[in-house]
Amino acid sequence: xxxxxxxxERTTVGGRTRPPAWAVLLVVCAGQFLVxxxxxxxxxxxxxxxxxxxxxQTGQQWVVNAYALTFAGFLLLxxxxxxxxxxxRVFLTGLGLFTAASLAGGLARDPGMxxxxxxxxxxxxxxxxxxxxxxxxxxxxxxxxRTRAISTWTAVGAGGGAAGxxxxxxxTDYLSWRWVLLVNVPVGALVLLGAALWITESRGSAGRxxxxxxxxxxxxxxxxxAYGIAESQxxxxxxxxxxxxxxxxxxxxxxxxLVEGRTAQPLMPLRLFRIRSVSAANTVLLxxxxxxxxxxxxxxxxxxxxxxxxxxQAGLAFLPHTLCIVVGSKLAPRLMGLVDARLVSAAGGxxxxxxxxxxSHLGVHSGYVAAIALPGMLTMLGAGMLxxxxxxxxxxxxxxxxxxxxxxxxxxxxxxxxxxxxxxxATAAVDRTASRAAGGASVPQALTSGxxxxxxxxxxxxxxxxxxIALLPHPAPKPAA
Numbered sequence: 001x002x003x004x005x006x007x008x009e010r011t012t013v014g015g016r017t018r019p020p021a022w023a024v025l026l027v028v029c030a031g032q033f034l035v036x037x038x039x040x041x042x043x044x045x046x047x048x049x050x051x052x053x054x055x056x057q058t059g060q061q062w063v064v065n066a067y068a069l070t071f072a073g074f075l076l077l078x079x080x081x082x083x084x085x086x087x088x089r090v091f092l093t094g095l096g097l098f099t100a101a102s103l104a105g106g107l108a109r110d111p112g113m114x115x116x117x118x119x120x121x122x123x124x125x126x127x128x129x130x131x132x133x134x135x136x137x138x139x140x141x142x143x144x145x146r147t148r149a150i151s152t153w154t155a156v157g158a159g160g161g162a163a164g165x166x167x168x169x170x171x172t173d174y175l176s177w178r179w180v181l182l183v184n185v186p187v188g189a190l191v192l193l194g195a196a197l198w199i200t201e202s203r204g205s206a207g208r209x210x211x212x213x214x215x216x217x218x219x220x221x222x223x224x225x226a227y228g229i230a231e232s233q234x235x236x237x238x239x240x241x242x243x244x245x246x247x248x249x250x251x252x253x254x255x256x257x258l259v260e261g262r263t264a265q266p267l268m269p270l271r272l273f274r275i276r277s278v279s280a281a282n283t284v285l286l287x288x289x290x291x292x293x294x295x296x297x298x299x300x301x302x303x304x305x306x307x308x309x310x311x312x313q314a315g316l317a318f319l320p321h322t323l324c325i326v327v328g329s330k331l332a333p334r335l336m337g338l339v340d341a342r343l344v345s346a347a348g349g350x351x352x353x354x355x356x357x358x359x360s361h362l363g364v365h366s367g368y369v370a371a372i373a374l375p376g377m378l379t380m381l382g383a384g385m386l387x388x389x390x391x392x393x394x395x396x397x398x399x400x401x402x403x404x405x406x407x408x409x410x411x412x413x414x415x416x417x418x419x420x421x422x423x424x425x426a427t428a429a430v431d432r433t434a435s436r437a438a439g440g441a442s443v444p445q446a447l448t449s450g451x452x453x454x455x456x457x458x459x460x461x462x463x464x465x466x467x468x469i470a471l472l473p474h475p476a477p478k479p480a481a
Contacts, residue, residue, distance in 0.1 A: 023198040024139050025149055029156040030191045031095055032132045034184060035125040036157045038067065038102075040164030040296060041180050042118075044311040048177035049114070059111045065227075066115045070122030071129075072415040073223030077215045079130030079407050080267045084210055087135050088201040092192060094127030099188030106182035117181070133391070133407035138202050147333040151388040155329035163322060165300055166315025173312050214267035217256035222412065224249030229420055232427070268409065278406060280472045281394035282413040287465035288349065289414040290421025291356065291458035292383055297422060298429070299359070299376065302451045306364060306444045317372055324377040328384020336389060342472050345389040349466030351382025356459035360452045364444045386466075393472050421461060425454040 042049075042063060049055055049063060082090040098121055105117030136153055140146040171179040228246035235241040260266040273279045296318070303309040303317055328348065335344045355378035362371040394410055433450035441449065 020198075021140070021149075023194070024135070024200075025152060027191060027194040027198055028091075028132045028135050029153055030187070030194070031091065031128055032153055032157045033160040034095075034098065034187065034191070035129045035132075036160030037164050037167065038098075038121060038125065038184070039071075041168040042067075043297075043300065044165060044168040044315070045172045045177040045180045048172055052177065053108065053111050053114060055111050055114075059115070062115050063118055066119040067122040067125070068415070069223050069226045070119045071125050072226045072412065073219045074123055074126035075130055075412040075415065076218050076222070076268055076409060078127035079134065079409065079411075080215075081127065081210065082131040082134050082407075086201050087131055087138065088195065088199045090127060091131045091135065091195055091199060094124045094129075094131060095188055095192055095195065096124075098124030098128060099185055099192070100124075102181045102184035102188065106178045106180075106185070129411050130407035133410070135199060135202075137407070139200070144333065144337060147336060147388070147392050150391050151329045151333045154388045154391060155326040155384065163318075165296065165311070165318055169311030169313075169315040173310070211260075211263055211265060211267035214256060214259050214263060217252050217259060218267060221249045221252030221256055222416070224252060226416065272406065272409075277393045277472060278409070280468065281390050282409055284345075284390055284465050284468045284472075285410060285413040286417040287468055288352075288383075288386060288462055289417030290424070291461035291465075292352075293414075293418025294422045294425045294454060294458055295356070295359075295376075295379060298425070298451050298454045299372065302362060302448070303372065306448055306451075307366075317368065318376075320373050321376045321380045325380035325384040328381040328386075329388050330384075332385045332388035335385070336392075341389040341393065342469055345386050345472075346466050346469045348382040348385025348387075349462055349469060352379045352386060353382075353459045353462040353466065355379030355382060356455050356462060360455035360459065362448060362452055362455075364442075364448050390469075390472075421458070425457050428457055429454040 046055075046063065050059075053059075055063070078090070078094065101117045101120035101124055105114055105121065108114035108117060133150075133153065136149050137146060140149045167183075168180050171177075171183060224245045226249075228242050228244075228249060231239075231245065232242040237243070257270065260268055260270050299318075300314055303314045304311070309317065332344055332348070355375045358375035359371075359379065366372075391410065394406060429450035431450075432453045433446045436446040436449045437443070
């Protein structure tokens, strides 16, 4: 074999044959798929969980939030731990924790056990998610090979989010809500075996010291902010339930910045933000994540609450979206070889914004093709083209020893942007729905009006993120042949 993969198969590390590139990519993408899948897979199973375990309204909310809060709160710690203690070791630890928590959640006998299991799942995901990207960026050389690997990673991650509704609906309808969690156990075991066989250990050069004060401050700060954002959806921004954790989170993050500036081996070196690609990419992800995380949520609600789709029908309706985001992610590196990567990302952002604006014209009796499939396909095709250049740009100017912390930072920006965006859009949608209902509109009409506003605001977020792409540095010129 004379191709790139064959060359990588024949190379050796410490006298041992280097694992084939496809095997590393397969294992890493499988881990990322599980992480993203579990962000959305439980949504359609919540009614069954409520009936089986006696969950109240608050309990249902915490089945989702327990995962989201620990996921967002520990991402930076997970990324830095991978750099310090070894990426393979941390990958195996995170995946093992995630798999064990999935088993516990699937066997849960009461709400407390289920919610605790979901929180531990989130912790495992926070350790696992940034490690997947840092393994890719340290396993594939910078350039077209790394870009292609990142595009596959992006496509698989996006596909996991899109597949959540379908997988959850099928498992809940035909087996049990427990299999929404138990399915992770055999899949996780296979990925653990593949990782043990095919991933080569690597770490940064910063030694084995972990910035514990920084880890405590940033984890507490991000978790408090995420909790405050989640509480604002039900209590409002001005309530003590929301304002107190938001204020505490802000204070903890200020303290984190002060500590990081004085620590010899910080969890998140502040000098990274002087790298234009890192600061710009995270700003773009914060803005665009606010819209993209909300798309699946509101479209699923529209299909089930207005059009009367079953969970399985709603999941099947997302299949064209999944295909398009994969196509966009794989198309991006090809286009990046022809034109400026910033143009590829900006074009994707413009397509996604146009798709969401089109989606906002939905109606009570809209057909699937015109109201759901076509605008959603345009949105997801654009989203795939947008994300790959952003991830590649953020990691291009960073040393091998700091790939993990940058990967964790990217995931944190995306998660926090998504949490904040969902809260803002949900609040706007609820207010519009209440206003229309008070004006005499029927329930389907009022709901549709609220969802329409949410999609329109999402288009504005994407448009703002596309403008911020101009902050990315100009790609370095290719060396002459």
